[in-house]
Amino acid sequence: MRRDIGWSRRQILSRAIAAGAAIGLAACGRLSQASDSRSVLEAAESLTRTVQRALIGPSDALAPEYSEADISKVFKPNGSTEPDDPEYQKSREDGFASWRLIVDGLVEKPQRLTLTDLRALPSRTQITRHDCVEGWSCIGKWTGAPLGRILGLAGLKPEARYIVFHCADTLEETLDGTGRYYESIDLVDAFHPQTILAYDMNGGTLPIEHGAPLRLRVERQLGYKMAKYVMRVEAVDNFSSLGRGRGGFWEDRGYEWYAGI
Amino acid sequence: MTSLTGGLAAAPAPARRVIYRHSALVRATHWINALCFLILLMSGLQIFNAHPALYWGKASSFDKPFLALTAEERDDGAVKGVTTLFGKSFATTGLFGASRDDAGEIAERGFPAWATIPSYQDLATGRRWHFFFAWILVLNGLVYVANLLVRRRLTREFLPSAREVRSIPHSIWEHARLHFPKGDDALHYNVLQKLAYLSVIIAFPILILAGLTMSPGIDSGFPWLLSLFGGRQSARAIHFILASYLFFFFFVHIVMVLISGVLNNMRSMITGRYAIEENSHEA
Numbered sequence: 001m002r003r004d005i006g007w008s009r010r011q012i013l014s015r016a017i018a019a020g021a022a023i024g025l026a027a028c029g030r031l032s033q034a035s036d037s038r039s040v041l042e043a044a045e046s047l048t049r050t051v052q053r054a055l056i057g058p059s060d061a062l063a064p065e066y067s068e069a070d071i072s073k074v075f076k077p078n079g080s081t082e083p084d085d086p087e088y089q090k091s092r093e094d095g096f097a098s099w100r101l102i103v104d105g106l107v108e109k110p111q112r113l114t115l116t117d118l119r120a121l122p123s124r125t126q127i128t129r130h131d132c133v134e135g136w137s138c139i140g141k142w143t144g145a146p147l148g149r150i151l152g153l154a155g156l157k158p159e160a161r162y163i164v165f166h167c168a169d170t171l172e173e174t175l176d177g178t179g180r181y182y183e184s185i186d187l188v189d190a191f192h193p194q195t196i197l198a199y200d201m202n203g204g205t206l207p208i209e210h211g212a213p214l215r216l217r218v219e220r221q222l223g224y225k226m227a228k229y230v231m232r233v234e235a236v237d238n239f240s241s242l243g244r245g246r247g248g249f250w251e252d253r254g255y256e257w258y259a260g261i
Numbered sequence: 262m263t264s265l266t267g268g269l270a271a272a273p274a275p276a277r278r279v280i281y282r283h284s285a286l287v288r289a290t291h292w293i294n295a296l297c298f299l300i301l302l303m304s305g306l307q308i309f310n311a312h313p314a315l316y317w318g319k320a321s322s323f324d325k326p327f328l329a330l331t332a333e334e335r336d337d338g339a340v341k342g343v344t345t346l347f348g349k350s351f352a353t354t355g356l357f358g359a360s361r362d363d364a365g366e367i368a369e370r371g372f373p374a375w376a377t378i379p380s381y382q383d384l385a386t387g388r389r390w391h392f393f394f395a396w397i398l399v400l401n402g403l404v405y406v407a408n409l410l411v412r413r414r415l416t417r418e419f420l421p422s423a424r425e426v427r428s429i430p431h432s433i434w435e436h437a438r439l440h441f442p443k444g445d446d447a448l449h450y451n452v453l454q455k456l457a458y459l460s461v462i463i464a465f466p467i468l469i470l471a472g473l474t475m476s477p478g479i480d481s482g483f484p485w486l487l488s489l490f491g492g493r494q495s496a497r498a499i500h501f502i503l504a505s506y507l508f509f510f511f512f513v514h515i516v517m518v519l520i521s522g523v524l525n526n527m528r529s530m531i532t533g534r535y536a537i538e539e540n541s542h543e544a
Contacts, residue, residue, distance in 0.1 A: 044393040056482030063481045072320050131477050135312040136321040137493050220478045254385030260478025
């Protein structure tokens with residue numbers, strides 16, 4: 001009699017555990033799609049940003065730099081590698097001679113800079129590691145103009161809080177144009193000494209597949225933050241009216257705006 | 262529950278006594294940790310699936326990963342899963358490299374849908390689950406470790422004595438015969454339990470540090486982490502290997518819970534009360 005009770009309890013328990021596990025797993029799939037629970041999960045992002053920035057310490061702490069010997073033989077290009085947008089194709093034809101970097105938004109003196117203008121600015125060269133959100137890393141050498149210098153030329157208005165990078169490439173065909181690549185960073189990263197707009201890679205002109213004529217390097221964040229084919233730098237106080245309002249192409253598709261991890 | 266304690270004591274079966282084995286703090290942190298671990302494991306496999314290959318060193322040498330889960334399409338159109346470890350390839354269709362998707366078709370996929378959160382390929386969502394529950398695991402772990410240190414439980418409960426270390430072969434033999442300690446010997450963990458739990462207490466912090474080393478932000482403030490793990494890609498590999506070890510522990514742990522008195526074990530981790538069977542000479 002006791003033995004019977006024992007066995008049935010055991011069965012009940014094992015079935016309960018199995019059922020619980022099944023419900024749990026099904027719930028994970030469904031919860032991922034419900035917006036309320038999604039926003040709970042997303043709450044971790046601002047905690048991560050706050051704690052990580054506090055732990056890193058000085059806002060100009062440098063990302064590790066590597067030696068020439070460490071440069072990856074194969075640097076995997078990701079995202080767009082050959083933008084077919086007509087505007088880009090046109091400027092590519094003349095070797096980007098007619099290309100201009102527009103710097104506008106919440107600035108005192110909007111700028112239109114040629115590649116020659118950018119190359120005339122003091123430059124920074126850095127050998128850094130590029131970490132893709134997918135998990136792989138490549139090491140490359142980048143030369144470019146510090147973003148802080150360019151913003152200095154334009155003069156930020158006091159209300160500017162974010163710097164937005166508008167790109168030439170359409171990564172996803174959409175009816176409302178939200179498939180155009182863009183990214184944004186805050187002023188801590190914008191004025192970081194390693195944050196540059198790079199025109200050279202590994203000692204040569206930046207290749208098309210890596211974002212020619214100009215790409216962003218934000219060395220303390222993941223690869224998708226480092227917009228390629230940058231056409232326009234805009235200072236804003238919020239990014240709710242851009243794309244789908246989350247501050248970047250991949251951010252609009254569920255990825256973290258703060259990609260420090 | 263009475264059938265296991267008072268009821269059985271009256272029967273001619275071996276005598277039992279009930280002790281209070283796990284404090285409320287240990288029980289609560291255990292279950293929170295178990296939930297976090299499973300979610301982190303499964304969302305971690307989702308993240309791994311975005312690039313199912315492991316490398317050693319600072320960066321990825323794409324032509325020579327030491328572990329890769331890939332898929333090959335045969336001439337007849339069939340998709341085959343291939344696992345390559347240190348240059349040796351194994352057919353692993355259905356499990357690694359290629360497995361059934363939601364539509365029931367064999368498709369390219371590192372780990373199978375049933376092992377990942379969410380089940381479908383979605384790196385962004387996998388990361389959201391991973392980093393949310395990583396925070397809970399870390400905070401929960403800090404509470405557990407603080408309790409370990411303040412109550413001096415680490416040395417009392419988990420560090421084996423020299424005599425216990427010498428008794429390891431005997432303990433393995435006893436376990437192999439499914440003979441578990443009784444009487445006063447069951448008041449504390451046996452040497453194999455001590456070593457197993459100690460390894461988990463050590464593995465979790467290293468696993469977390471290896472995970473943090475993958476963060477380009479953290480690396481700028483703590484570049485020594487990269488030296489410690491031998492580079493970001495090594496850290497990613499170590500994170501994966503330690504997670505695999507914890508999964509191995511989890512599997513053995515569940516088996517041991519099931520075969521060494523599942524109800525008694527479950528009760529001890531839910532209510533804290535654990536019944537000890539007295540040695541026959543004591544009964």
